[in-house]
Amino acid sequence: MSATNGPQHPGADAVGEHNTAEQRGLTEWLPRWLASVQPSIAVIGDVMLDGWWSGSIERLCREAPAPVVEIQERRFAPGGAANTAMNLAALGAKVGLAGLAGRDEAADELLRQLREAGVDTTGVVQLPGARTTTKTRITSSGQVLLRLDDVQRELPEEALSALAVVIPQVLRDREAVVVCDYGAGALRGAAREKLLDGLRARPEILAVVDAHQPSAWAELQPDLATPNAREAADMLGLKLDPRSDRAAVMVAHRDALLQAAGADAVVVTLDREGTVLLPRSGDFHRTWARPVQEKQASGAGDTFVAALTLARTASLPLTTCMDLAQAAADIAVHRPGTSVCSTADLSHHLGSFTDSTVDADELLTHITRHRAEGRQIVLTNGCFDVLHRGHTRYLNQAKQLGDVLVVALNSDDSVHRLKGPGRPINTIRDRAAVVAALSCVDYVTVFGTATPIPLIQKIRPEIYAKGGDYSPEMLAETSVVEGYGGRVAILDYVPEQSTTAVVERIRTSKNAQNEENIAAHSPSRAATPPSRSG
Template sequence: MERKDLESLFTRAREVNALVIGDLMLDEYLWGKAERISPEAPVQVVDVTREDLRLGGAGNVVNNLVALGCQVAVCSVIGGDENGTHLRHAFTGKGVDISGVFEDPLRRTSKKTRVIAANQQIVRIDRESKDAISPEFEEKLLAFIASEASRFHVILVSDYLKGVLTGKVLAAITSAGRRLGIPVVVDPKGIDYAKYRGATILTPNRKEAEAASHMAITDEATLLKAGDKLLSSLDLDALLITRSEQGMSLFLQNAAPTHIPTVAREVFDVTGAGDTVLSVLSLGLACGLSMAEAAGIANVAAGIAVGKLGTSTVAPAEIIAEIGHGHPDSDAKIKNLDVLATIIAEEKAKGKRVVFTNGCFDLLHVGHVKYLQKSRTFGDLLIVGLNSDASVRGLKGETRPLIGQDERAHILAALDCVDYVVIFGEDTPLRLIETLQPLVLVKGGDYTPERVVGKEVVESYGGRVELVTFVDGKSTTNIIEKIRKCH
């Protein structure tokens, strides 16, 4: 996926309403130094210098979704204790809807304490409930799912086997997803995957897939057998097996598996990487991406997550930077209209004067460059609307363009005088002009003001049209004719 499309994805994330259902817990980190051995027993003494309390379990999935920009609601059962109160406050502080979180005074809210020294985990202490929730609270979850599921674009199931996701609750989730056409994305646990039957996609790691399929995964052949077995037996749309340094393998109904290689990176901590995969994959599906596209982005996000210590989130900017590192300067200038509109609104608020021009810019030549340099002098930012390949063919015939739209966009973006490039598919840039509302609209000197598309729009809010004369004899047509004569 290109950088501009990824930026649009995260722009759309603000409109995604996601429901997370699963086991909530707190992750406590005690950071310190271990420089001596206890005289009481042969163990290290950790001098704690910093304490950190984070949302864990399904709460880390919520954290990831919030970091990605989504609107999030959570559904679970917690204890009527201090840790449960802390969870509630943490969620409300992030703007998370907790109307589906129910407090059982007889239940213990899970808390995992990790003691870390010199970036190494010394010990983990678990205080938690593992019993299934009572029938009373099971009914509360079922009622919430029945009444509220329709308002969400995606449902995420985060199972840590702590008793919230009973068979009835899971059946209600998958049934609601199928009935409403909502993707149900599950991070599974245990060996009995029958309880997840009918989900849209499961995201087990290799060991979990081995346990659930009762097959050792030792090579590609056994991987394919295990994946096909789980996919077919559980009535899934897809299965995504995460394989650590070997990347991911995506299994789809009636299609060959797709293997997604990982990006080489130093691993500090795999804690929470599965939550990151679950969150990013779900966002992609909620925004209409294909399984393969969503899984590819989730793979990149997981690689970033394992480079961090502890349960951490991955920000959109980190994913964009990782995917767009090939051409960081030009990639950063090429935008889709939805993203560019937000950027330009912010720039206008700072008092920036926006200039707009458009064209095919096929076989960029000195005439184009001088035209764009002159256009830039009329304001503080120059936006170039670039005709798509289909649009160019409609305007200039089937033999054009000579250079594809992506290459033309990168060439334009490499110019210092150009601030942003946006590709459009219509014959005219009127929609771009109406959306961006530039102060100055520039066209070539071969136009008259009356023929400039968007003139009335720009002048309606006090803008103006500027005509710039092209360099004589410099045109794509002349270059093509010269090439024909010489060769």
């Protein structure tokens, strides 16, 4: 469909790069961009209503050894494609939704909530005599006991034809479309053909396929396909071993997955294990979830897809889109029921990493607990003054060496001694906040010594990782790590862009801007009449 970088917006790349370089980043920039641009996105597919009924259990029923749940609360929320639309609207997009529903109480509740959220529902076709798909979960004391699915899978052809009529209207003037095909039957026959025709006619639209069978949409050649691990395995004809490293399996089958999905990139969601990005070119990228023990959350995958789509519409790099989407999904999964993540939620979450460092003693407490759970500790260190893609790729690789990644940052005084006058550009508080916000990073600590050897001796990581511009022989830390049985790992050298080059670009840009401001306010400039030549 669209070019790899997605739809372009004036200044999106420049502003994003500038703010990322100065470490204020997306926390400040994204809400402003959404408010000013309001990207227009279509969601087309299987809409449904999620019900969450909770109550207490005091006895078993007489007819069978089954609990009697006395319902005390009924909550409803848009589900499926409707949940994706709700998340996009909460994140600041202008959303048009197309799908099929009945003329029943479930549809009334579904449409009411969608409209209140600002979703355009003119593309939701209501069918007399049809049932709105509902999925009702019965819970007690925080535990889901049962889910009741009411799905009308055999939809009449006239219903699909009616949906086909509204699809071109919903696609009009959109910058992106999310195809939500969950097997409920809305995207078949005439509706499917009209959607395919509409997207072929608009190749500039960013196309994202979120489907139980992504291969069914391969002819669309979408920009992104977002199967979960089971759906990806089904595409490959594989049976996943529950004990296997699912991310590694997906990476090993990248070419086959891309061919089966027909996509420029496949993003496989791994539930509690995060996600893995498999692009046609370039390295794969991982994110790591911050899971919860309770299983009363639903729809975090819809939140992930919504945030991923929106970030890509903003022309952000795919790796950045992935980390943002993971953060949004983490927010949703920590809330009960079917929930959404708003722009304010996301900004608050990213901003919450401001005070994110732990001291060596607290870190040791956490490490001791993780080690007792059989988890391997990876430690790396550096200044990370102006974070760039080389850094994030390096940290992503480091995480994959073990289970828990600790990043030790040089203190401000230490950076000044190492890098000279004018450094660091960003204080330790800002540097720590940005690094801690990456999903691959578990803990951030600070050291002020010449080397991290005292910290290494204290926490004794199983793996000590450094970048490829070093060798084990160059590192004073090597003898210490190997002395207690640890391993030094040298990661790929990533010459994406040096911090020094980024800093020089920022300074040059600031100097040019200052000169322009001075010129604009000087008397000679003010006295010069505007040119009429152009």
